[in-house]
Amino acid sequence: MSTNKIIVVVLTMLSLTACVSTTKMNAKKLPKGVKISKGIELPRNVQLAYYLPKSLTEQSFYINSHKTRVNTGPALKAAVDDAISTYFDNKVPFDRKSEDKFGLLLDIEPKWKFSYPDVTMTMKYNLFDSSMKIVKTGKKEFSVAFGHISNDAALYNVSLRATQLILVEVINSLKPSAENYPAKMAMSDVDVVKLANTEKPFSSGTGFFINKKGQILTAAHVLEQCLYTKVSKDGDSFIAQPIASSTLLDLAVIKGKKEAKRYLPLRKKQELFLGEQVTNVGYPLQGLLSQSPNLTRGNVSSHGGLKGSIANFQFSAPIQPGSSGGPVVSDGGELLGIAVSSLSYKALIEEGTLPQNVNFALNGKFIAKFLNKNKIDFDEVEPNMKGNIRISNDAALSSVVQLNCYQ
Structure with a gap:
């Protein structure tokens, strides 16, 4: 069974009566127990580009039984952008045709999992410097209770939290600044094969x-x-x-x-x-x-x-x-x-x-x-x-x- 069919089948099983995740979380607030280490300056001036697979940022499912659309893509895109904006003033979605230069390039591979009553977001990531050398890699995961099926808040929240966990790990371990990660490479010069999932064609x-x-x-x-x-x-x-x-x-x-x-x-x-x-x-x-x-x-x-x-x-x-x-x-x-x-x-x-x-x-x-x-x-x-x-x-x-x- 295809991934899209699995998601649709699982979503049709979710309860309409749950009422947990109905409000979007504040992107400026971190999960409990997660924080930026003391004395670390936020990387406001670092030129950060980030890549999300386009199909996942546009994905949505219409569930006939509930006559509603579940917008996984827009929720993911908005959450990632909001989380990154909190720490990086100079951030931009990756554009392979752009001549804009970057100091860091964050490659994110999101994966949804729906298991009643929770929705889980797992994000694998690779962080490249401006020579396309991997300086950090890892995987973060977060779950929330889904709530009302027609409300996208849970989708946004779980994507926001997973992205925040990545950013906190990157900032605490690398202490990025424009001085140690200068913007030297244009996005148009990037070897895009390094960003894509090469295991299976889309x-x-x-x-x-x-x-x-x-x-x-x-x-x-x-x-x-x-x-x-x-x-x-x-x-x-x-x-x-x-x-x-x-x-x-x-x-x-x-x-x-x-x-x-x-x-x-x-x-x-x-x-x-x-x-x-x-x-x-x-x-x-x-x-x-x-x-x-x-x-x-x-x-x-x-x-x-x-x-x-x-x-x-x-x-x-x-x-x-x-x-x-x-x-x-x-x-x-x-x-x-x-x-x-x-x-x-x-x-x-x-x-x-x-x-x-x-x-x-x-x-x-x-x-x-x-x-x-x-x-x-x-x-x-x-x-x-x-x-x-x-x-x-x-x-x-x-x-x-x-x-x-x-x-």
Whole structure:
């Protein structure tokens, strides 16, 4: 069972009548028995950056049985920020693109545990100096009674207390100041692999080589939550850097490690022929399916996508989560589009309708415009109307790569 499902199941069991943790604690007050040692000056002037996995700061769960939302993410984010603000005037959330420099970088890995009637927060942490050397590491844990399920106070309080325990330990043991921990390194220069949980990817997706340089095209939403992205192809893997993206078109290009032996060209004028056969390749449902690419076949079903969407076309080759960013390739071996979404069946099933294989790809016309705008090289070829399944499958399989997102 996934972590999200476990949390939802446990939360549905919590009592509505408990009334313990309904008020947020004061961030300036420490837990009983915990204190800053006498004579230690607070590190007000130390430039501190801190990192929390983005997905955990946005996490929330809606519990149908109680018709309420439990906001674990916002509570965690607010509590950590409040706790750090009490001791560090110059603090900032980690931003891998920022040129701002830091003297200390606090990497926090939070983990929730719900066990009636308590909620427990366990925080592992690594503290780096401005040369990315670990100067302190450890783990802190705190529990409180949950209280009313619709009240986020317990979530805030337990996160606040665990963070406070980390900060007190750091301040008492290191006595940090701007003099002994000067801000020398920009956040943009940090090796982000050192911050992420490398044991398991947060999510996965698909991309493919778009030119000889080895630059990789994918859907932007595949990368949006990533601290860093690992590209895997034929047993080789490397960390890639984003070089262009568009949220509007849901497109992104990342930099490859070396030149690509095979890549996909676009069809000249990006013309689509209704009913033509296509191949889609992706890496769906990672953790359930094997690590090899998944190939499906179908046809161009419609020149249009959902109502109001002018950039997408419909195709019938089945796709699953993780297939996003994969190429839609003609029998001639030309790139026609990139898989971006599938029709959500839930509402339609409730109405008694069960559509099959209704999937959407971004039209090659918009891909070409995006690549031209960002000065990304690509090739165009005349339509090969005498192509076949072997040509299509070979072109798609030889160019596709797996993308794993880490936080």
